[in-house]
Amino acid sequence: KIPASSSSQSTTTSLSLIRSLDPKPFVEDCWQHSTRPDGRIFAQGRPTKVVFGMLKHSAGSALVQLQHPSSPHRPEAASSASTKILAATTLQIGQPAPDQPDEGDIVVQVTGTGGKNMGSDFKSHQQPHWDVLQPWLQRILEEGGIPSQLNLITGKACIRLVVTVLIIEDGGNLKDASLLACMAAWKDTKLPVVGKDLVEVQGKFWWKQGRSITSQQPPESEADLVETNSESRDFRMSLSMGVWVHPTSRTTHLLVDPSAEEEPFLEGTLTVVISMSTHQLQVDYAGKVALTATDLALAAKLAKGRAEELQTVLVPTR
Amino acid sequence: INTTSTMTTRTTSSRRPDGRASEGTLRPLACELSCLHRADGSALWKAGSTHVLAAVYGPIAPQNINNENTTQGVVSVVIKSGKTDNNQLREYEMGEFLHNVLESCVDVRRFPRCVIQVVLQIIQFDGSLLACLLHSAVAALMDAGVDLLYIPVATTCLVASTSASASRLDKDDHKKNTTTTTASIRLDPTSAEEEEDKDTSIIVLVNEQNRPERVLGTHSLGPGVSLDELLACVQVASKACPAIPAFFRLALEQKISRECQTLWSR
Numbered sequence: 001k002i003p004a005s006s007s008s009q010s011t012t013t014s015l016s017l018i019r020s021l022d023p024k025p026f027v028e029d030c031w032q033h034s035t036r037p038d039g040r041i042f043a044q045g046r047p048t049k050v051v052f053g054m055l056k057h058s059a060g061s062a063l064v065q066l067q068h069p070s071s072p073h074r075p076e077a078a079s080s081a082s083t084k085i086l087a088a089t090t091l092q093i094g095q096p097a098p099d100q101p102d103e104g105d106i107v108v109q110v111t112g113t114g115g116k117n118m119g120s121d122f123k124s125h126q127q128p129h130w131d132v133l134q135p136w137l138q139r140i141l142e143e144g145g146i147p148s149q150l151n152l153i154t155g156k157a158c159i160r161l162v163v164t165v166l167i168i169e170d171g172g173n174l175k176d177a178s179l180l181a182c183m184a185a186w187k188d189t190k191l192p193v194v195g196k197d198l199v200e201v202q203g204k205f206w207w208k209q210g211r212s213i214t215s216q217q218p219p220e221s222e223a224d225l226v227e228t229n230s231e232s233r234d235f236r237m238s239l240s241m242g243v244w245v246h247p248t249s250r251t252t253h254l255l256v257d258p259s260a261e262e263e264p265f266l267e268g269t270l271t272v273v274i275s276m277s278t279h280q281l282q283v284d285y286a287g288k289v290a291l292t293a294t295d296l297a298l299a300a301k302l303a304k305g306r307a308e309e310l311q312t313v314l315v316p317t318r
Numbered sequence: 319i320n321t322t323s324t325m326t327t328r329t330t331s332s333r334r335p336d337g338r339a340s341e342g343t344l345r346p347l348a349c350e351l352s353c354l355h356r357a358d359g360s361a362l363w364k365a366g367s368t369h370v371l372a373a374v375y376g377p378i379a380p381q382n383i384n385n386e387n388t389t390q391g392v393v394s395v396v397i398k399s400g401k402t403d404n405n406q407l408r409e410y411e412m413g414e415f416l417h418n419v420l421e422s423c424v425d426v427r428r429f430p431r432c433v434i435q436v437v438l439q440i441i442q443f444d445g446s447l448l449a450c451l452l453h454s455a456v457a458a459l460m461d462a463g464v465d466l467l468y469i470p471v472a473t474t475c476l477v478a479s480t481s482a483s484a485s486r487l488d489k490d491d492h493k494k495n496t497t498t499t500t501a502s503i504r505l506d507p508t509s510a511e512e513e514e515d516k517d518t519s520i521i522v523l524v525n526e527q528n529r530p531e532r533v534l535g536t537h538s539l540g541p542g543v544s545l546d547e548l549l550a551c552v553q554v555a556s557k558a559c560p561a562i563p564a565f566f567r568l569a570l571e572q573k574i575s576r577e578c579q580t581l582w583s584r
Contacts, residue, residue: 132414135407143541268422273542280542282519286418290525290532293549300545 027265031244031253037261038069043302045239045257046082046173050180050313052188058088060189064181066257068171083260084168087181089161089189093198093205096151096158104150104158106141110134110178112167133174137165137182140273140282144236146186152194157205159191172260175271176238180310183235187314237310238273239303242266243289252295256302272303276311279304334504335511336366341504342554344561345446349569351461359462363454366508367444372454374462377432391429393421397451399440412448412537419524419535420455425465434464445508446474448522448537453562460570469527470534471562473555476507477543478518503547503554519543523555530559 019026019037030037040046046066055061066083096103110133141163150159163185165178192198198205242258244267245251258266268287274280281300285291334341345366354360357373380386385394395417397409420436436455440447449472456469479502504511512520519540526534533552543551 131410135411138407139411139539143539145541268418273538275542278542280519280544281548282538282540282542283521283536283548284415284538285533286415286422286524286535286537288422290529290534292532293552296533296548296552297545300548 023261024265027262031255032246036255036259038259040069042253042255045306046259048180048310048313050184052184054086055088059091060185060187061086061088062181062184062188064177064184066171066173066177068259082169083171083173083177085174085177085181086166086168087178087185088164088166089185090164091189091192092160092162093152093157093192094160096155100147101155102151103147105160106138106146106150106163107160108134108138108141108163108165108182110137110165110167112170133165133178136175137163137178140179140236140238141182141186143282144275145234149191149233152192152198152205157194161186161189170260172263173240173257176240176257179236179238179273183237184314187233187235234278235276235314236273237276237307238271239299239306240269240271241299241302243268243270243285243287243291245289252289252291254295254299254302256306270299272299274300274303274307276307276314279307336508341502342558344506344558345508347562347565349457349565351457351569351573357458357462359458359460359464361454361457361461362441363450363457365446365450365453365506367442368446368450369441370447370450370454371439371441372451372458373437373439374434374455374458374464375437376434376462377429377464378435379431380433385433386431389427389430391424391426391432391434393417393424393426394433394435395420395438395455396435397438397440399443412451415448415535415537416452416455419452419470420459422534423456423466423468423470424459425467428465434459443509445510445512446506448472449474449506452524457566457569460566461573469563469566470524471527471530471559472522472524472535473558474506475521475523475551475554476504476511476518477521477540477547477551478502478504478515479543479547503551505554505558517541521548521551523551525555525559527559527563530556 027037035041038046046069049065049067051063053061054063064085064087068082094105097105146161150161152158163182165181167174167178192207194200194205197208199208200206239256240258242255242262244253244255244265246253254270255262255266258269263269266287267289268285270283270285270287270291273282273284281303283296283299333339334343336345338345345368348364350362352360353362353371354373357375359374361372363370363372377391380392385392395413397413397416399409416436416438424434426434436458438451438455440451452470452472456466459466507520512518517540519538519542521539521543522535522537523533524535526532531552
């Protein structure tokens with residue numbers, strides 16, 4: 001007589017083995033039952049955790065984690081398939097470009113650690129994603145109006161904001177996590193003020209003695225606090241959705257925040273970038289399935305809902 | 319004081335900087351097929367002053383075994399422009415978008431373990447580049463005889479929002495402000511029009527020839543648009559969609575008739 005506990009354990013082991021060897025039937029079976037492999041519904045994203053001020057010596061930093069919801073079928077997955085991105089900003093002062101004398105510059109660098117969820121074939125599999133992630137982040141940050149806020153003295157001095165994005169864990173949906181990390185790091189960044197943090201000596205700018213520009217420095221006054229948490233900054237967030245068509249009913253479904261387990265079997269990925277202040281949208285989509293105007297409207301509605309959630313998350317906690 | 323806002327979409331009949339009659343007019347198209355002899359298929363696509371040369375090699379065996387897919391073919395897209403590093407990043411993004419669109423329209427199940435290489439050379443740039451890249455790639459694929467599931471058609475829309483405020487007195491003598499936001503949509507913009515105003519957005523919509531009301535791909539640049547403006551662009555693109563496949567047919571018919579004349583004249 002087989003004890004009940006060992007039979008359930010062997011069933012779980014068999015299920016995990018089948019899922020690892022041929023994940024496609026398992027994932028599609030979940031979708032056909034209107035659920036997802038990690039137990040979420042289609043319109044549900046993973047729990048998001050944002051930690052500000054992670055790094056001591058950078059102008060701003062933030063750690064974003066899209067946590068894997070623990071599933072009764074796979075309790076060990078709670079710590080394994082999450083997405084962790086660390087973003088840090090550093091400031092460099094220089095001269096603006098002649099064609100844009102009142103704007104600064106943004107440079108985005110994307111790199112990885114080769115750690116968890118990055119196996120032996122990590123380079124060949126992940127590198128194409130990073131080649132596209134870097135220009136995408138650069139474009140979104142530039143179009144968000146950040147360069148215009150990096151001006152110090154028109155035609156003479158401006159700031160180059162270097163944003164370094166470190167992919168610690170890749171559990172899927174790198175775009176959303178990395179953009180949120182960049183925005184959180186930008187929120188955490190305190191920009192220097194000429195005359196207060198910087199002094200001009202012989203045509204060059206120098207940091208005023210004792211005024212370090214790092215996120216760890218506590219604000220001296222209410223004015224400093226307002227400057228760091230500037231309400232005038234426009235933040236952008238993105239919501240990526242996978243597209244899947246039911247094989248029998250042929251209805252199109254949008255899967256919010258696809259995980260790494262789901263991404264290879266999607267028929268397209270729709271990314272909506274929304275500005276939190278103006279609610280204007282940028283929609284990027286390429287896939288095998290044609291979308292209707294109704295699908296686009298639903299995607300926009302989901303993105304607006306996500307923006308409202310993240311507005312509370314992006315308030316820095318010190 | 320009450321404020322209300324309404325949105326209307328208009329396509330005016332004013333002349334554009336390049337002399338086109340209205341905002342819904344496409345630039346004149348030209349296409350030369352089989353212009354390269356070594357490639358399996360090639361096309362020189364011209365839309366106004368934007369010129370793109372596309373070459374297709376394949377289906378061939380991949381040089382790198384890691385690029386091989388045992389169940390279906392792989393489409394590889396390379397964009398060359400010879401520009402600086404900043405634009406190379408932009409080319410990566412455009413290349414990825416074109417790769418996704420072409421891989422969905424090519425019948426890759428017929429070519430397992432094969433690679434179809436699409437090389438796109440930007441010869442001259444004057445706006446609406448992504449659409450020209452896609453059309454030249456599709457023309458080169460047709461010239462190479464690669465099986466396509468459908469013909470993707472790209473339309474570039476330049477969206478500029480202008481707000482006009484008006485105030486009036488209502489029946490209770492309260493001042494009422496009305497803000498009317500008008501979205502101006504220009505098709506196939508030139509580079510001068512794209513760079514004219516920083517607040518304009520550019521949306522590239524890819525439709526299917528047989529179902530133009532549906533969207534196969536979108537790519538957005540600029541500060542962004544509202545949902546109404548996006549849906550208006552989808553509607554405008556669906557109306558402009560039939561023009562490109564008709565031009566493809568014309569170009570192919572001319573090429574075949576020219577080759578027949580050359581063949582039978584020997």
